[in-house]
Amino acid sequence: MYSCLSGLFLIRFLEIIKVEVFAVNRNWMKVFVAAFLEIFWVIGLTHAYDFWTWTGTVICIIVSNYLMITAAQVLPAGTVYAIFVGLGTAGTVIAGFLFFGEAFKWEKVILIATLLAGVMGLKLVTPDKAEKGAES
Amino acid sequence: MAWFTLIIAGLLETFGVAMINQLSVKRNWQTVILLILGFGSSLALLSYSLQFIPMGTGYAIWTGIGVVGGALIGMIFYGESKDWKRMVFIAMVLCSVIGLKLIT
Numbered sequence: 001m002y003s004c005l006s007g008l009f010l011i012r013f014l015e016i017i018k019v020e021v022f023a024v025n026r027n028w029m030k031v032f033v034a035a036f037l038e039i040f041w042v043i044g045l046t047h048a049y050d051f052w053t054w055t056g057t058v059i060c061i062i063v064s065n066y067l068m069i070t071a072a073q074v075l076p077a078g079t080v081y082a083i084f085v086g087l088g089t090a091g092t093v094i095a096g097f098l099f100f101g102e103a104f105k106w107e108k109v110i111l112i113a114t115l116l117a118g119v120m121g122l123k124l125v126t127p128d129k130a131e132k133g134a135e136s
Numbered sequence: 137m138a139w140f141t142l143i144i145a146g147l148l149e150t151f152g153v154a155m156i157n158q159l160s161v162k163r164n165w166q167t168v169i170l171l172i173l174g175f176g177s178s179l180a181l182l183s184y185s186l187q188f189i190p191m192g193t194g195y196a197i198w199t200g201i202g203v204v205g206g207a208l209i210g211m212i213f214y215g216e217s218k219d220w221k222r223m224v225f226i227a228m229v230l231c232s233v234i235g236l237k238l239i240t
Contacts, residue, residue: 069171073160076216078207078226081153085199086229093236102240111235118228125221 016124025128030071031080035087037064042092079122086115138188145181146201148174153206157214178202196237203230 024032037060044057072080090112096102152174159167178198186194207226210216 065175069156069159072156076210077153077157077160077214078203078210078216079222081156081206082203082226082229085203086233089199089233089236093240096240105239107239108236111232111239115229115232115236118225118232121225121228122222125217125219125225 027071027074027128028123030067031075031083032087034064034067034071035084035091037067038084038088039091039095042088043095075126079126083119083122086119090115138185141181142185142189142194142197143201145178145185146198147205148178148181149198149202150205150209152178153202154209154213157210161214192237192240196234199233199237200230203233 041057041060041064044053044060048054048057068080068084093102093108093112097104097108152171155167155171155174159171182194182198185198203226207216207223211218
């Protein structure tokens with residue numbers, strides 16, 4: 001009985017995750033791609049060593065910020081900026097211990113988990129067409 | 137001096153986020169230029185400050201001011217949601233970022 005109920009809750013929970021968190025429209029996609037590119041330019045700023053790596057870094061900076069700013073024309077800017085900074089930081093830390101041999105710490109994993117939980121929460125509480133559009 | 141420039145860098149970042157908001161209200165070149173100047177001077181002051189302040193601490197404070205400031209300005213001046221859940225989630229992201237910057 002108990003396990004059956006908790007099973008139902010789990011299914012409902014996964015449904016919410018599937019429908020709400022991964023219902024990614026154009027603007028959310030922009031935020032995520034912007035954050036992903038941010039990882040590359042943050043790495044580039046410390047590791048670029050010649051003309052081509054610097055060019056790549058600059059292109060990443062421009063495209064990443066352009067996407068973030070255009071997404072914030074529809075979604076609330078405060079939310080978009082927090083997610084942009086947050087996912088960028090998480091990605092950079094993960095890249096740090098995957099590719100640059102930085103120390104693996106459990107604290108980092110826990111903080112990345114709370115960060116992702118926060119991002120998913122923000123995704124959930126943000127209406128797709130934020131009230132901005134209705135107001136102005 | 138370095139702490140002072142760090143705080144100014146954070147405030148300029150807040151100004152940059154405000155300009156992103158402003159752009160959605162009124163789309164013109166002046167706003168775009170202010171936006172680029174805001175973030176540009178913010179980064180310049182940040183990198184100056186980081187010569188004297190440890191990297192993790194400096195970044196954490198700078199990001200903190202920017203995200204909190206950006207969210208507050210959005211709520212006060214641009215009609216963004218004041219839902220407590222939204223604030224809790226922004227705080228969660230922010231605290232995790234500050235924690236990561238401090239231990240990395």
